[in-house]
Amino acid sequence: MTRMVPKLIKCAVCDQQSEQMVLGSTSSFGAPDLDGRPPSLMRYTISCWVQRCPSCGYCAPQIAEPGVKTTEVMADAFYQTQLHNHSFPVLANSFLCAALIQQQQGQLADAGWSCVHAAWVCDDERNTIAAQHCRHKAIALLQQATDAGQQTHADPEHGALLLTDVLRRSGEFAAAAAYCQHMLAQPLSPLVQRMLAAQQALITRRDTSGYTIEEAIGETTYHTLLEQQKKEGERDA
Ligand SMILES: [Zn+2]
Structure with missing residues (x-):
């Protein structure tokens, strides 16, 4: 049984409230993919794994939590272009924007994972080119994370x-x-x-x-x- 419930959340960047879907409970049946993507039902909760503030465009796993240098990254033209990039599904853009903030904060493994999640969204939409772009970003970030001594998974x-x-x-x-x-x-x-x-x-x-x-x-x-x-x-x- 999977429960995704709407919740009013206040954005830490612009203080505006918005309705976000949060995960109540879920379970998984079957084997994960080779890259660790969970099977259903957990698989289909991916839209809850990142939040996007509709007012200011802040993207993060939890937009109620502020981050260091967040506004600085968001002001960058690169962030704004990614936020509305029509070559990617909207949800993939949210993950990729969250990755830009995580990268700036030095959370390289988290940023790499956000790009992997973006790739999964593109896979679901059968957008091969966008998925490949997300995976190339993920490779760079996961390798940087490893070089920086950050674990990319609890199990090496x-x-x-x-x-x-x-x-x-x-x-x-x-x-x-x-x-x-x-x-x-x-x-x-x-x-x-x-x-x-x-x-x-x-x-x-x-x-x-x-x-x-x-x-x-x-x-x-x-x-x-x-x-x-x-x-x-x-x-x-
Ligand atoms: Zn906001």
């Missing part, structure tokens, strides 16, 4: 899976293959090893489509390895 293995998938789906096959090979030389869990091997096969086929983990490695393999991982986790706990 999943951070690596995310970057591999973003590289592949943006058509950066050589970089995706090299990164995949580098990661496979590290000690990894069997599930992650299998997912990276599946990525290698997709990279070889120059396939830029999105896949769920079940589609990529097979439903039975996924559930067996997941179960094995859970048992090992319980044993180590």
Whole structure:
């Protein structure tokens, strides 16, 4: 059951109130995508993951919270152009604008994720060119985040899976293959090893489509390895 409820929220930049949809509760069924995109029903709550103030155009996960240098970024012509860029779906523009603010604040991993979310919105609208643009931005930010010592995922293995998938789906096959090979030389869990091997096969086929983990490695393999991982986790706990 998913509940998205309207809520009046006061913008921290212009003090105007607006109705924003917030997530009440949700659940997920099935396997996530290779880049970690959640399955339904969580998948379809993406419009709640970023808020846009209709008065001043402030975009953030929570517009009630002010941020450092927010007004400075918003005054920039680049922000204003992105906010109303007709080459992207409106929701993708909100994520990309939120990313510009997060980037300026040094939250590089968050900014990278906002660009990944923007790409998912473009995928849903079948806007391949816009999705590719969002993924290229995400790659730069995720790599900058890693260089700055910021974690791109609570689980570093999943951070690596995310970057591999973003590289592949943006058509950066050589970089995706090299990164995949580098990661496979590290000690990894069997599930992650299998997912990276599946990525290698997709990279070889120059396939830029999105896949769920079940589609990529097979439903039975996924559930067996997941179960094995859970048992090992319980044993180590
Ligand atoms: Zn505002």
